[in-house]
Amino acid sequence: MNVGQTFQLFKQYCDEPDATFLTNADAATYLNVGYNEFRTVIQQIDPEVFATSTVLTVDGRTYDLNSDAAAPEAVTLLGSAPLINGVATQPMIMLLNLRYTDTAGTSRGRILRMVPNLRTLETDYESVSLINTTLNFSVTISGTLLITYVAEPSVTWSSTSTAFLDNFGMFHDVVALYAYKQYAIRDAAANPVLFSQAEKREEQLRAHVMSMRQEANQYVNRVETSYEYL
Numbered sequence: 001m002n003v004g005q006t007f008q009l010f011k012q013y014c015d016e017p018d019a020t021f022l023t024n025a026d027a028a029t030y031l032n033v034g035y036n037e038f039r040t041v042i043q044q045i046d047p048e049v050f051a052t053s054t055v056l057t058v059d060g061r062t063y064d065l066n067s068d069a070a071a072p073e074a075v076t077l078l079g080s081a082p083l084i085n086g087v088a089t090q091p092m093i094m095l096l097n098l099r100y101t102d103t104a105g106t107s108r109g110r111i112l113r114m115v116p117n118l119r120t121l122e123t124d125y126e127s128v129s130l131i132n133t134t135l136n137f138s139v140t141i142s143g144t145l146l147i148t149y150v151a152e153p154s155v156t157w158s159s160t161s162t163a164f165l166d167n168f169g170m171f172h173d174v175v176a177l178y179a180y181k182q183y184a185i186r187d188a189a190a191n192p193v194l195f196s197q198a199e200k201r202e203e204q205l206r207a208h209v210m211s212m213r214q215e216a217n218q219y220v221n222r223v224e225t226s227y228e229y230l
Helices: 003-012 024-045 169-187 192-212 214-218
Strands: 049-063 094-103 127-131 134-151
Touching: 003 024, 003 169, 003 192, 024 169, 024 192, 049 094
Parallel strands: none
Antiparallel strands: 049 134, 094 134, 127 134
16 A cells, blocks of 8 residues: 555545544644554564664764764754755664764674663773764774664655555555544544454554564574684
8 A cells, every 4th residue: 555545544444524624634643643653563573674774974982963063974863854965854763773884885894782871881892872862982983884773754645645655565554543543532432343453453464574574583693602612
Protein backbone atom coordinates (compact mmCIF):
# COMPACT_ATOMS: atom_id res chain seq x y z
CA MET A 1 0.00 0.00 0.00
CA ASN A 2 1.22 3.50 -0.80
CA VAL A 3 0.49 6.75 1.05
CA GLY A 4 -2.81 7.44 -0.69
CA GLN A 5 -4.13 3.91 -0.22
CA THR A 6 -3.30 4.01 3.49
CA PHE A 7 -5.04 7.39 3.79
CA GLN A 8 -8.17 6.10 2.06
CA LEU A 9 -8.28 2.96 4.21
CA PHE A 10 -8.16 5.08 7.35
CA LYS A 11 -11.07 7.23 6.14
CA GLN A 12 -13.04 4.06 5.38
CA TYR A 13 -12.40 2.73 8.88
CA CYS A 14 -13.69 5.98 10.36
CA ASP A 15 -16.81 5.98 8.14
CA GLU A 16 -17.26 9.65 8.90
CA PRO A 17 -19.34 11.43 6.20
CA ASP A 18 -19.13 14.80 7.95
CA ALA A 19 -15.96 16.39 6.53
CA THR A 20 -16.23 19.21 9.04
CA PHE A 21 -15.71 16.73 11.90
CA LEU A 22 -12.91 14.74 10.24
CA THR A 23 -11.03 17.02 7.87
CA ASN A 24 -8.09 15.91 5.72
CA ALA A 25 -5.82 17.84 8.08
CA ASP A 26 -7.24 15.87 11.02
CA ALA A 27 -6.70 12.63 9.12
CA ALA A 28 -3.08 13.57 8.40
CA THR A 29 -2.49 14.24 12.10
CA TYR A 30 -3.89 10.86 13.16
CA LEU A 31 -1.97 9.07 10.40
CA ASN A 32 1.28 10.73 11.50
CA VAL A 33 0.72 9.45 15.03
CA GLY A 34 -0.26 6.03 13.70
CA TYR A 35 2.79 5.81 11.47
CA ASN A 36 5.12 6.76 14.32
CA GLU A 37 3.60 3.98 16.43
CA PHE A 38 3.97 1.57 13.51
CA ARG A 39 7.67 2.40 13.11
CA THR A 40 8.24 2.15 16.86
CA VAL A 41 6.90 -1.41 16.92
CA ILE A 42 9.30 -2.37 14.13
CA GLN A 43 12.29 -0.52 15.60
CA GLN A 44 11.83 -2.27 18.95
CA ILE A 45 12.69 -5.49 17.13
CA ASP A 46 15.12 -4.24 14.49
CA PRO A 47 16.38 -0.68 15.06
CA GLU A 48 18.23 -0.59 11.73
CA VAL A 49 15.21 -1.09 9.47
CA PHE A 50 14.75 2.66 8.97
CA ALA A 51 18.41 3.61 9.36
CA THR A 52 20.30 6.11 7.25
CA SER A 53 23.95 7.20 7.34
CA THR A 54 26.16 10.18 6.60
CA VAL A 55 29.80 11.14 7.05
CA LEU A 56 30.95 13.60 9.72
CA THR A 57 34.33 15.32 9.73
CA VAL A 58 35.58 15.41 13.32
CA ASP A 59 38.59 17.21 14.80
CA GLY A 60 38.74 16.97 18.57
CA ARG A 61 36.97 15.20 21.40
CA THR A 62 33.49 16.64 20.85
CA TYR A 63 31.12 17.24 17.96
CA ASP A 64 27.93 19.28 18.37
CA LEU A 65 25.29 17.88 16.04
CA ASN A 66 23.26 21.07 16.39
CA SER A 67 25.94 23.70 15.98
CA ASP A 68 25.87 26.13 13.08
CA ALA A 69 29.54 25.45 12.64
CA ALA A 70 28.82 21.77 12.06
CA ALA A 71 26.56 22.43 9.07
CA PRO A 72 26.37 21.36 6.30
CA GLU A 73 27.43 18.01 7.75
CA ALA A 74 25.33 18.25 10.89
CA VAL A 75 22.70 15.71 11.77
CA THR A 76 20.45 18.15 13.57
CA LEU A 77 18.60 16.72 16.53
CA LEU A 78 16.46 19.77 17.15
CA GLY A 79 15.20 22.66 15.06
CA SER A 80 13.00 23.15 12.05
CA ALA A 81 15.60 23.06 9.29
CA PRO A 82 18.21 20.34 9.97
CA LEU A 83 20.86 19.73 7.32
CA ILE A 84 22.83 16.74 6.18
CA ASN A 85 25.50 17.51 3.60
CA GLY A 86 23.73 20.75 2.82
CA VAL A 87 20.33 19.14 2.23
CA ALA A 88 17.37 19.79 4.53
CA THR A 89 16.31 16.62 6.31
CA GLN A 90 14.33 15.40 9.30
CA PRO A 91 15.60 15.48 12.90
CA MET A 92 17.40 12.44 14.26
CA ILE A 93 15.31 10.46 16.73
CA MET A 94 17.68 7.54 17.38
CA LEU A 95 21.47 7.24 17.21
CA LEU A 96 22.48 3.71 16.22
CA ASN A 97 26.27 3.76 15.88
CA LEU A 98 29.40 5.60 14.77
CA ARG A 99 32.37 4.03 13.03
CA TYR A 100 35.62 5.14 11.48
CA THR A 101 35.39 5.54 7.71
CA ASP A 102 36.86 7.37 4.71
CA THR A 103 35.54 10.62 3.23
CA ALA A 104 33.22 8.66 0.94
CA GLY A 105 31.78 6.65 3.82
CA THR A 106 32.66 3.33 2.17
CA SER A 107 35.44 2.11 4.44
CA ARG A 108 34.25 -0.13 7.28
CA GLY A 109 36.42 0.87 10.21
CA ARG A 110 36.04 0.13 13.90
CA ILE A 111 32.74 0.94 15.57
CA LEU A 112 32.93 3.25 18.56
CA ARG A 113 31.40 1.82 21.70
CA MET A 114 28.35 3.81 22.83
CA VAL A 115 28.26 4.55 26.57
CA PRO A 116 25.62 6.36 28.65
CA ASN A 117 27.64 9.07 30.43
CA LEU A 118 30.96 10.89 30.77
CA ARG A 119 32.07 8.81 33.74
CA THR A 120 31.95 5.63 31.68
CA LEU A 121 33.45 7.47 28.71
CA GLU A 122 36.66 8.23 30.61
CA THR A 123 37.26 4.55 31.39
CA ASP A 124 36.29 3.03 28.04
CA TYR A 125 38.73 3.32 25.13
CA GLU A 126 37.34 4.42 21.73
CA SER A 127 33.87 5.11 23.02
CA VAL A 128 31.30 7.85 22.45
CA SER A 129 28.54 9.34 24.57
CA LEU A 130 25.72 11.48 23.19
CA ILE A 131 24.85 14.11 25.80
CA ASN A 132 22.08 16.47 24.75
CA THR A 133 23.16 17.26 21.17
CA THR A 134 26.91 16.76 21.56
CA LEU A 135 28.93 13.67 20.71
CA ASN A 136 31.67 13.23 23.32
CA PHE A 137 34.63 10.98 22.47
CA SER A 138 36.99 9.18 24.83
CA VAL A 139 39.92 9.92 22.50
CA THR A 140 40.81 12.78 20.18
CA ILE A 141 39.52 12.07 16.70
CA SER A 142 40.87 13.76 13.60
CA GLY A 143 39.18 12.35 10.53
CA THR A 144 35.84 11.08 9.30
CA LEU A 145 33.17 9.05 11.04
CA LEU A 146 30.12 7.36 9.57
CA ILE A 147 27.07 8.12 11.73
CA THR A 148 24.13 5.77 11.38
CA TYR A 149 20.82 6.97 12.77
CA VAL A 150 17.05 6.94 12.41
CA ALA A 151 15.43 10.18 11.26
CA GLU A 152 11.94 11.33 12.03
CA PRO A 153 9.62 10.34 9.14
CA SER A 154 8.23 12.99 6.84
CA VAL A 155 5.06 11.95 5.02
CA THR A 156 2.57 14.16 3.18
CA TRP A 157 -0.70 12.33 3.74
CA SER A 158 -3.21 12.66 0.91
CA SER A 159 -5.91 10.44 -0.57
CA THR A 160 -4.45 10.92 -4.06
CA SER A 161 -0.77 10.42 -3.21
CA THR A 162 1.04 7.54 -4.90
CA ALA A 163 4.20 8.11 -2.86
CA PHE A 164 6.12 5.14 -1.51
CA LEU A 165 5.89 4.79 2.27
CA ASP A 166 8.32 2.00 3.22
CA ASN A 167 9.09 -1.66 2.56
CA PHE A 168 6.30 -2.96 4.81
CA GLY A 169 3.47 -2.30 2.37
CA MET A 170 1.67 -5.54 3.24
CA PHE A 171 1.22 -4.20 6.79
CA HIS A 172 0.21 -0.61 6.11
CA ASP A 173 -3.32 -1.40 7.20
CA VAL A 174 -1.77 -1.42 10.68
CA VAL A 175 -0.90 2.27 10.21
CA ALA A 176 -4.56 2.99 9.42
CA LEU A 177 -5.68 0.93 12.42
CA TYR A 178 -3.31 2.79 14.76
CA ALA A 179 -4.55 6.09 13.33
CA TYR A 180 -8.12 5.02 13.97
CA LYS A 181 -7.31 4.56 17.66
CA GLN A 182 -6.38 8.25 17.80
CA TYR A 183 -9.61 9.18 16.03
CA ALA A 184 -11.63 7.00 18.43
CA ILE A 185 -10.35 9.01 21.40
CA ARG A 186 -11.78 12.16 19.91
CA ASP A 187 -14.95 10.42 18.74
CA ALA A 188 -15.42 8.92 22.22
CA ALA A 189 -16.52 5.67 20.61
CA ALA A 190 -14.76 2.33 20.67
CA ASN A 191 -14.92 -0.15 17.79
CA PRO A 192 -14.15 -3.61 19.27
CA VAL A 193 -13.78 -5.19 15.83
CA LEU A 194 -11.17 -2.67 14.71
CA PHE A 195 -9.29 -2.83 18.01
CA SER A 196 -9.21 -6.62 17.83
CA GLN A 197 -7.95 -6.46 14.25
CA ALA A 198 -5.23 -4.00 15.29
CA GLU A 199 -3.96 -6.43 17.94
CA LYS A 200 -4.02 -9.35 15.51
CA ARG A 201 -2.22 -7.49 12.76
CA GLU A 202 0.39 -6.14 15.18
CA GLU A 203 1.21 -9.69 16.24
CA GLN A 204 1.62 -10.64 12.58
CA LEU A 205 3.81 -7.58 11.97
CA ARG A 206 6.05 -8.45 14.91
CA ALA A 207 6.35 -12.06 13.70
CA HIS A 208 7.27 -10.86 10.21
CA VAL A 209 10.02 -8.54 11.48
CA MET A 210 11.36 -11.29 13.74
CA SER A 211 11.49 -13.69 10.79
CA MET A 212 13.69 -11.19 8.97
CA ARG A 213 16.22 -11.42 11.82
CA GLN A 214 16.34 -15.20 12.34
CA GLU A 215 19.90 -15.63 11.11
CA ALA A 216 21.10 -12.59 13.06
CA ASN A 217 19.58 -13.92 16.27
CA GLN A 218 21.44 -17.21 15.90
CA TYR A 219 24.80 -15.67 15.06
CA VAL A 220 27.55 -15.74 17.69
CA ASN A 221 30.28 -13.15 17.35
CA ARG A 222 33.90 -14.18 18.03
CA VAL A 223 35.85 -11.73 20.14
CA GLU A 224 39.41 -11.68 21.48
CA THR A 225 38.17 -12.76 24.93
CA SER A 226 36.51 -15.92 23.57
CA TYR A 227 37.77 -19.21 25.06
CA GLU A 228 39.27 -20.27 21.73
CA TYR A 229 41.82 -17.48 22.07
CA LEU A 230 43.08 -18.64 25.49
